[in-house]
Amino acid sequence: MAQSSEELMLPNDPESAGRARETTRLALRAAGLPDDHVERAALLVSELVTNAVVHAASDVRIRVSARPVTRVEVEDDNPRLPDPQPPLSPSTAMDALEPGGLGLTIVEGLASRWGADRRSQGKVVWFELDHERA
Template sequence: MPTEQRTTPFDDSLRVIALEVADDLAELARVRAWADQLLQDLPEDQRVDALMVVDELAANALRHGTPPRQVRLLRKRDWLSVEVDDTCVDPACPRPASADGGHGLKLVSAMSVSWGQWQRPTGKTVWAEIDLSRTAG
């Protein structure tokens, strides 16, 4: 069940929405639909980029992390941060691309202005920041 801190949309207040993710790769469809619904107001190109970041970070947590997992969208008027928690203490790191994957964090890097992770004794949070101030061109 999503938890939400509501503020007036499109101002400089921070809006945080979280989704708990079950331990099942089928959850990716639910995560995508959830994020897509929340980001409907974005121009199509920005929404596609943001959804790709959400999808890649959530997929990495499901494939390589351990439960419990949570996906959060933190948003202000011209800024979006995607954060994904899991309880695996191994750091997220790009791996060589192959037919089996290895493209996720490279895509996240290309679609965001920055990405990184916070290590905690009980796991990690992988995050990416997206600039929403740019216009389609």
């Protein structure tokens, strides 16, 4: 399996989520990862980039690395860290149908790990996906 990593600067624009998905797909396919893994990462990067576009006024940088685990980082200039998301429950499920607000819940549910780190000028929100052993 080849090692693959990519870095891309994207404008603060709703279309950037699509470019982030495609960059993530290309990097992880080049590393020989299976399609379900690639598509999970593409969904998660899309959610994080969408959050960055909505909540930050800056361009967005993504970094995708395939080894030793898949790690994707989304960096923006907004220093506010995301709030932890409670799991969906019957009492909160109807609220989840409202537009917006599900991105981090999806990340929480599908990522092996995720978090956010402050940087000198903003933050990085990241997730990791473990590779399944054959």
